[in-house]
Amino acid sequence: MSRGVLILVLSTDSVPKVRAALTRLIVPHAADAVVILDDASAAHFTTDVKTQVTEGLIAQLEMLPPHAGNRLIIDHRAHCDMSDLQDWWLAARFGDRGVSTLALKTIQRELKDHLDAKGISWRTHAVAELEKFEGPQIKLDVWLQQFQTLGRPDVGRKLAAKLRVIKTGAFVKTAFAPQAASLIGHRQANCYVRDSDDGGSWVEMQSLLMHTFPMGSVFPVHWDKDAQRLDFPATDVDEFVIYEDGLWSGSEAVRRLEAIAAAPPAARVTFRFGVVTDFGISVVRQAIRSLGLTASVTVDTTGLQAERFLSSPVPGHLETGVGMAQSEYFKELHEHVAPYAFREAANWSADEIAFCEDVGHQLVGRWLRLKKGREPTVEEVGVFALGGGRFGSMLAFSRSIPKVCLPLLWLDGLVEIGGKRLNWRPLLADARRVSSHSALDRT
Template identity: 30%
Template sequence: MLLTFNENKSIRRRVGSDEFEGNTDLAIEKITAVRFGYCIANKHVALDFSRLSKLMPTLRKCGSLKILKEEVKDALRTLKLHWLDYAQDQWEHSSIQCMNPYEWCHQFSQLGINRKVGENLLKQLKVIPASHLQRSFTVKRGELTGMNVAHAYFEDDEPGSSSLMIRSVLEHIYPNESIIAISPDSFPAISNLSLNRIYIYEDGLWSGVELQKRLTGLSIYEAWKKVPLVFRYAVTSDAGLVVGRMHCALHGFNNVTIEPAENHFSFLENKSECDFLNIKKSDDLRTIIDSAIEPFVFKNRILWKNDLESGRKIMESLGKQLILPFLRRREQAKQQKSGKIVQPLEDIVIRNEKINKWSLGSLKFGSTIVFSSSIPKSVLPIFWLKGQVKWGSAVLIWRPLFWDVRLTDEVQYKTD
């Protein structure tokens, strides 16, 4: 950790010996209470540097606030605490890298946007490495003792799906004969397996929309309603847990347990989760939860200071421009799959309401949390979509931090 000392008052003022010693005692108290790796001080501050140096050999003195700030920046770089080093370190955990954090951030300047906006986003970047999936999916031996269990995952044919990664992780942990693949449309027969419990694994629980679909699907099959089911995730959100657990309560799914992950994040407004317990109907559940979402990237008001509203407007504007072609491609893929007449991309109409809901990621989650080999739809579009964007009179082909296989072609926009 890093500790700094600077005097806000006139540095040339005289101080009494009591204040001099008192300041030094407070400094020593701080140093001994917390293990600091670096200590930087303005040399004009009223401190006994000879006493401090004995306790803190790494103490460095500087002659002005400006130099102190530079020293702090250098120390942060050394400690890998500077925003760019932090972002680079997170980015390097990903196997689907596109543009490095420094170049990605520079795009904001090219659009005439304050670079601080990009810096604030990168300060909140979180890449969940594959090792976290293995740790999250490993059930303690004691839980399995004397039990006949199966380990299940959902197969997904959508490009960019994480199901292959999940299967690979499970195959490294458990015997292949205990692993069950569930298709999107049906649950395999299990009545002849005499199972005591089924663990179902997914990478992330975000809005809970997919979980509601999973729960509705399994309710059709009597055998699956009789076996205890435990959903396990590498990442969970408060919104997803509330939705999943309330859905189970409303529909009587008493055999289902939804476990919170070690990596747990908050997306709901400053409300107690108990505020949602009086919901009586499933239709109300989705509406109420969606209206309570607070974009994750803007929850840290101290970080954004006075730039929160302008930052949000920028993200929504760029997000809308990037997400529209993505939504058109998704709609076109649905037409192809259903056998309907396939429209040209430019003829496919997407409602403004839907574009708005996706402007900060699915359901405006505004997430900055990604996996090492896949990008959740809740993540800000500027992290994973490429395409032409416009801000004021500036036009730029935006390049994302991460390459996503859902990106099947380039985004094209008219600039007139």
């Protein structure tokens, strides 16, 4: 364990209140940063009760690794020998020497202060993530107040605890890091996919590559969406390496693989992504195999971040999709998507998830109406109501918001829930997607 934990020794009747406070405050990914022990074993003893409870607590503590960052706080009503427990802690050098014996209300305050200081309370986490985002955003409390207005304050808090902003500039030290040995005696073209979207993510990919790789080794690969054609640069190389920020559902990547299969370039192609999902990488590798591109196209997974969006495990035949048509595989794999935002199922009620989908449905309907110039179908809206492919993602890049994110993170518009109405403002905004300039106001 690389960091210390906060250990709370509580009286049995204090556990529900403290556990409820902990669940409300802590970000899900840090749930193991606090350990709660209690004196429930006292009910099993009739003599030397405090001594035997203390021995049991020590036995449980010994299952954890000693760490200088460990802290011990004891409920002053806990039925144990506090002096013996503290003596053991100090003698074992189990953690911070400042052991505290406190009342319940003070423990609850200490818990909040500890989580805030470690950056693992939901609010400190969300604020830190928002500082990484370089585009327009509104204040966290303004966004949260919208949930309050619609009668769902807990939903906003729990979503804020799941927010993650990934700095794309860091990719040059991880997934995009130059691999010196692989370049010896090897001619490599480092490519970004340029399309007709002048504000697309390719602009940042171009900048990252130009500042990372030698002059004259960076090229655009032109993507013609209408013709479904990928035009590679006319340069004599051994390998084209295509860099992209994220691989989410894989649908766009598959269209490009189909273009490669239809008009193969003169050299092998390697894709490198900053972030991939288990769904996306499964789809892309199945497509490479089914399109007969195994010998000429690969995905380099060195140094990338892999995120889970599939329920685990998926049925055996979906692990590789051998023998399945691409469309069949894509459709069936979607049945096993586990929306990222609601992964900790015990923390979410069906009504709360339905609320997010209802808001998303209304926001997406407006967005598609403006984008397509017509009324979207129920199916078209449904695909995006919980984010593209119903991924329910809360992962944004420092300069862009993938459409797999929950719409209430990146879309604006009139929302009506239970007779209550408001003009929803996204937490993170992209001027190309919002319908009102007010959504770009940072206040």
